[in-house]
Amino acid sequence: MVWYSYPPTWRALFLPAFILMAIMAALGPALWMTALNVKYRDFRYIIPFIVQFGLYVSPVGFSSAVIPDKWRFWYSLNPMVGVIDGFRWCLLGGQSAFYLPGFVASLLAVLLLLWFGVRYFRATERTFADMV
Numbered sequence: 001m002v003w004y005s006y007p008p009t010w011r012a013l014f015l016p017a018f019i020l021m022a023i024m025a026a027l028g029p030a031l032w033m034t035a036l037n038v039k040y041r042d043f044r045y046i047i048p049f050i051v052q053f054g055l056y057v058s059p060v061g062f063s064s065a066v067i068p069d070k071w072r073f074w075y076s077l078n079p080m081v082g083v084i085d086g087f088r089w090c091l092l093g094g095q096s097a098f099y100l101p102g103f104v105a106s107l108l109a110v111l112l113l114l115w116f117g118v119r120y121f122r123a124t125e126r127t128f129a130d131m132v
Contacts, residue, residue: 011090021110025079027112028073031121038128059084065097073102081112082106 002008033050038045050086058080067075075081084105 008091009093011093014086015090018083018090021086022072022083024081024114026108028110028115030115031117035121035124038131039124054080064099064102072099072102076105077104077109079106080108082110085131099100102120 033043033047037047057078060130064072064075064081064085076099085098085106086103088095
């Protein structure tokens with residue numbers, strides 16, 4: 001960032017927290033889908049469609065600011081919304097707004113997905129050897 005004459009601000013200190021949130025947001029569904037893939041062999045063909053759908057409903061190519069205010073909280077229940085908006089807030093500084101209620105909802109969705117993913121994986125882990 002310094003190379004492009006864009007020095008980092010104090011917000012960059014929050015970047016490790018958003019990296020951890022991104023890891024948790026990926027780990028929860030990954031554990032769940034891994035267990036489903038072992039149990040149902042054809043599930044592996046559905047995973048690319050789920051990932052592609054997730055790309056289109058996450059604010060990767062657009063800003064969350066384009067979402068109308070009445071839908072913004074519900075949109076923030078997507079776990080990746082908080083992660084991507086957090087990265088933008090950290091790295092872009094004042095150019096990106098931080099919607100706190102949406103971030104809290106997204107963080108709760110990440111924690112819930114991680115909890116369900118770990119719980120489902122642990123419950124089905126004992127039967128993996130029998131299915132393979």
